[in-house]
Amino acid sequence: MRDNGGSGRWDGGSKQALQSRGKASLKEVSISRIYGLFRGYIWQLTAIIALALAAALIGLIPPLVMKEIIDSAIPQGDKRMLTLMIGLLVLLPLLSGLLGVWQNHQNTKVGQGVMRDLRRTLFANLQKQSMSFFTDAKSGEIIQRLTGDVQAVQNVVTTVVVSAVTQAVIVITTVVILFVLDWRLAILSTIILPLFILPVRKVSQIRKRLRGETQRVRGDMSAQLGEIFGVSGALLTRIFQQESKQEKDFDVLNQKVMDLELRLNLVGRWFGMVLGILGPLGTALIYWYGGWNVVEGTMTIGAIVAFTAYLGRLYGPVGTLLNLQVEVATALGVFQRIFEYEDMQPDVANVPGAQKLPPARGNVAFQHVSYAYNKEKYALHNISFSALPGEVVAIVGPSGAGKSTLIGMLARLYDPTEGAVTIDGQNIKDVTLSSLRDQIAFVTQESFLFHASVRDNLRFARMDATDEELESACRQAYIHEAIAAMPQGYGTMVGERGHRLSGGERQRLAIARAILKNPRILVLDEATSHLDSESESYVQAALDELMRGRTTLVIAHRLSTILTADRIIVLEAGRVAESGRHAELLQHDGLYARLYRTQFEKVMA
Numbered sequence: 001m002r003d004n005g006g007s008g009r010w011d012g013g014s015k016q017a018l019q020s021r022g023k024a025s026l027k028e029v030s031i032s033r034i035y036g037l038f039r040g041y042i043w044q045l046t047a048i049i050a051l052a053l054a055a056a057l058i059g060l061i062p063p064l065v066m067k068e069i070i071d072s073a074i075p076q077g078d079k080r081m082l083t084l085m086i087g088l089l090v091l092l093p094l095l096s097g098l099l100g101v102w103q104n105h106q107n108t109k110v111g112q113g114v115m116r117d118l119r120r121t122l123f124a125n126l127q128k129q130s131m132s133f134f135t136d137a138k139s140g141e142i143i144q145r146l147t148g149d150v151q152a153v154q155n156v157v158t159t160v161v162v163s164a165v166t167q168a169v170i171v172i173t174t175v176v177i178l179f180v181l182d183w184r185l186a187i188l189s190t191i192i193l194p195l196f197i198l199p200v201r202k203v204s205q206i207r208k209r210l211r212g213e214t215q216r217v218r219g220d221m222s223a224q225l226g227e228i229f230g231v232s233g234a235l236l237t238r239i240f241q242q243e244s245k246q247e248k249d250f251d252v253l254n255q256k257v258m259d260l261e262l263r264l265n266l267v268g269r270w271f272g273m274v275l276g277i278l279g280p281l282g283t284a285l286i287y288w289y290g291g292w293n294v295v296e297g298t299m300t301i302g303a304i305v306a307f308t309a310y311l312g313r314l315y316g317p318v319g320t321l322l323n324l325q326v327e328v329a330t331a332l333g334v335f336q337r338i339f340e341y342e343d344m345q346p347d348v349a350n351v352p353g354a355q356k357l358p359p360a361r362g363n364v365a366f367q368h369v370s371y372a373y374n375k376e377k378y379a380l381h382n383i384s385f386s387a388l389p390g391e392v393v394a395i396v397g398p399s400g401a402g403k404s405t406l407i408g409m410l411a412r413l414y415d416p417t418e419g420a421v422t423i424d425g426q427n428i429k430d431v432t433l434s435s436l437r438d439q440i441a442f443v444t445q446e447s448f449l450f451h452a453s454v455r456d457n458l459r460f461a462r463m464d465a466t467d468e469e470l471e472s473a474c475r476q477a478y479i480h481e482a483i484a485a486m487p488q489g490y491g492t493m494v495g496e497r498g499h500r501l502s503g504g505e506r507q508r509l510a511i512a513r514a515i516l517k518n519p520r521i522l523v524l525d526e527a528t529s530h531l532d533s534e535s536e537s538y539v540q541a542a543l544d545e546l547m548r549g550r551t552t553l554v555i556a557h558r559l560s561t562i563l564t565a566d567r568i569i570v571l572e573a574g575r576v577a578e579s580g581r582h583a584e585l586l587q588h589d590g591l592y593a594r595l596y597r598t599q600f601e602k603v604m605a
């Protein structure tokens with residue numbers, strides 16, 4: 001690697017950033033990290049757990065009441081006591097039911113809150129990622145992680161903490177009461193508990209693997225749907241009539257999701273069945289041993305009834321606790337995917353102690369800049385040139401020469417692997433991203449518009465722009481008349497990608513956006529699409545207006561741009577092949593002269 005004074009991309013932090021970007025981290029998710037999600041909800045959780053405990057303790061009373069009815073009230077013919085006890089049997093479940101409703105509501109609130117927080121952190125971290133992440137990832141996959149994956153852990157998030165505590169309390173209190181009632185029966189009923197634990201490990205492993213796989217396939221499915229039903233994908237499908245091929249491709253993933261979900265469910269049912277048969281086994285043992293003792297006269301019938309009622313409170317919660325463990329293990333694969341996005345480091349970020357870029361004069365310089373998308377291939381090699389304030393530098397070169405990569409560096413869409421880009425002598429890597437991007441407007445070839453009104457799309461450039469400012473910018477961009485003629489004027493909604501607007505109108509809206517931002521530095525990728533001569537002249541006029549008085553770096557496709565450019569940089573395979581003004585370069589009769597004859601002269605014709 002060439003030495004360039006320490007800005008090499010493959011060393012230090014940026015190398016790690018690339019490795020962590022979009023790739024599965026093998027780091028296992030710790031349970032404590034999942035519990036950490038609840039940190040902000042400690043007080044609500046304490047209240048919920050207190051309520052759940054109260055409901056659990058109330059639940060311990062009815063079997064004792066039943067024992068009293070059978071062993072005392074009925075044999076003694078005490079009708080008053082009988083009525084009192086029946087009253088208790090009705091009231092206690094009512095009370096614990098009411099507590100349960102409130103607790104459940106609070107529980108859901110905490111769970112939903114945790115999920116909202118998760119989505120918020122993921123969203124914020126995705127916003128921090130640099131462009132390279134988005135060019136590598138599929139948008140459907142991103143959406144799936146942010147929504148589908150978070151949804152997939154809902155069950156764990158909403159029930160895990162509360163269930164773990166309350167069920168554990170129920171189990172402990174029940175075991176204590178069982179031993180108080182009769183230690184022999186208590187030993188008999190707890191002796192089968194280890195049998196419950198055996199299947200858990202195996203089931204957890206299988207379900208974790210299946211859940212991870214299901215979410216991966218769902219991610220693929222979302223990515224596929226995003227591509228197929230995006231405007232460009234839908235267009236391509238129709239033009240090439242590939243509807244049935246896509247249906248087949250979709251069916252493959254669709255079927256996979258179904259098969260995986262079926263397997264997941266089946267494993268769950270087998271587990272449920274094993275737990276289900278262990279419960280009655282315990283009850284049978286108690287009736288056998290207890291019945292034996294009642295016959296011998298060493299135990300009362302009420303004691304057996306109360307005992308078996310408690311068994312439900314023992315085996316049920318033990319099953320729930322174990323199931324919880326399986327649920328958590330199942331969700332671990334999904335948590336892994338979620339945390340992977342949360343931990344992702346952007347490879348373009350503010351350096352520690354980054355300063356604000358002062359209002360720029362517009363002196364731009366590329367100093368020995370190289371860039372590699374990956375280790376194998378450099379897209380740019382040792383690029384050096386500069387632009388004085390107000391100058392226009394045109395970048396030309398064959399397709400794939402590195403033009404887009406080069407202009408992207410000025411807005412730090414990518415940081416140089418080697419070398420530096422400076423504005424007014426300051427390395428842009430050392431200034432804050434926001435202060436840098438505040439002073440640069442970027443007009444891309446494909447002018448993207450959000451599904452929102454024309455006004456809102458324009459305000460994306462500057463939220464506080466007044467209606468008058470919007471209109472003035474649009475007049476300068478020669479688009480005001482066209483907007484005014486739309487059904488709702490500036491309030492007209494434009495479709496995703498602005499498909500209700502013509503190519504020329506979209507470009508001029510993008511130019512108006514840049515005018516509204518009014519930056520010192522302009523980065524421009526001129527559209528190659530051939531517009532009719534009227535649109536073309538409007539767009540040209542709008543561009544002339546936009547470039548006036550600004551330092552402009554432009555991928556030039558228009559003859560007028562290269563003719564007026566202060567400097568033309570001719571790129572070839574990532575290197576500067578030639579540079580100079582139009583006349584000099586023509587005289588040189590090299591790559592530029594060839595490009596000029598094949599591309600620009602034709603445009604002029």
Ligand SMILES: Nc1ncnc2c1ncn2[C@@H]1O[C@H](COP(=O)(O)OP(=O)(O)OP(=O)(O)O)[C@@H](O)[C@H]1O
Nearest residue numbers: 135373374379397398399400401402403404405406
């Ligand atoms: N995200 C990426 N990952 C890996 N390689 C990339 C990526 N983007 C571009 N490249 C490669 O880098 C090189 C330069 O690409 P770039 O888009 O900058 O060229 P360009 O001159 O703008 O091309 P065009 O005029 O066709 O748009 C090409 O070889 C391209 O294949």
